[in-house]
Amino acid sequence: GIQVEQSPPDLILQEGANSTLRCNFSDSVNNLQWFHQNPWGQLINLFYIPSGTKQNGRLSATTVATERYSLLYISSSQTTDSGVYFCPDSWGKFQFGAGTQVVVTP
Amino acid sequence: DAGVIQSPRHEVTEMGQEVTLRCKPISGHDYLFWYRQTMMRGLELLIYFNNNVPIDDSGMPEDRFSAKMPNASFSTLKIQPSEPRDSAVYFCASSLRQASDEQFFGPGTRLTVL
Numbered sequence: 001g002i003q004v005e006q007s008p009p010d011l012i013l014q015e016g017a018n019s020t021l022r023c024n025f026s027d028s029v030n031n032l033q034w035f036h037q038n039p040w041g042q043l044i045n046l047f048y049i050p051s052g053t054k055q056n057g058r059l060s061a062t063t064v065a066t067e068r069y070s071l072l073y074i075s076s077s078q079t080t081d082s083g084v085y086f087c088p089d090s091w092g093k094f095q096f097g098a099g100t101q102v103v104v105t106p
Numbered sequence: 107d108a109g110v111i112q113s114p115r116h117e118v119t120e121m122g123q124e125v126t127l128r129c130k131p132i133s134g135h136d137y138l139f140w141y142r143q144t145m146m147r148g149l150e151l152l153i154y155f156n157n158n159v160p161i162d163d164s165g166m167p168e169d170r171f172s173a174k175m176p177n178a179s180f181s182t183l184k185i186q187p188s189e190p191r192d193s194a195v196y197f198c199a200s201s202l203r204q205a206s207d208e209q210f211f212g213p214g215t216r217l218t219v220l
Contacts, residue, residue, distance in 0.1 A: 030206060031206040031207070033208060033209065035211075041195060041213075041214055041216075042211075042213055042214075043197065043211040043214075045208065045209075045210060045211075048207075048208035086149070088149075090205065090206040094139075094151065094206075094209060095151075096148055096149040096150070097148075098148055099148070
């Protein structure tokens with residue numbers, strides 16, 4: 001199956017800072033989704049983004065399918081952004097990577 | 107819609123006991139997925155259904171695990187007998203028309219096997 005590599009593996013931010021998370025894939029991106037798993041374990045849908053750019057408030061995502069990567073931008077980070085971010089892609093079923101652990105400090 | 111519903115939210119049991127986890131997908135969704143999350147292995151897909159029919163169970167760890175979907179609004183994941191290494195968070199998810207469509211996850215069931 002398709003392999004996903006997320007970077008950085010860990011990120012510590014001060015509240016208000018901006019950051020970019022990246023996912024690289026072993027093959028052309030098919031159906032990519034960004035999730036945020038909050039510290040309570042809940043998996044929250046952020047974006048369904050097979051290609052192009054989407055924005056939702058302080059978050060935006062860009063996927064370049066032919067270049068096999070996707071980016072998640074977090075602007076003006078808040079402590080509620082803490083958690084793990086996943087970007088599974090699917091060739092019939094989602095394959096999750098290790099995620100990026102984000103800690104936003106006050 | 108209430109989203110994907112899972113029960114129980116927490117389960118503590120002793121080794122050797124039978125455990126049944128339950129899931130109600132979002133109404134109208136054709137696909138249902140069961141995932142397991144552990145520190146060691148991360149999030150892994152166990153099995154998924156299309157219109158109540160199991161499509162891929164290659165992720166089911168062993169014969170002690172079984173899953174059913176008797177109707178479009180209900181699925182169970184059963185472990186019999188349970189072992190301490192089964193301790194994990196089990197998530198159920200559903201998607202609308204294709205396995206590759208946007209997936210929506212339930213809150214998960216945290217299972218502890220003593």
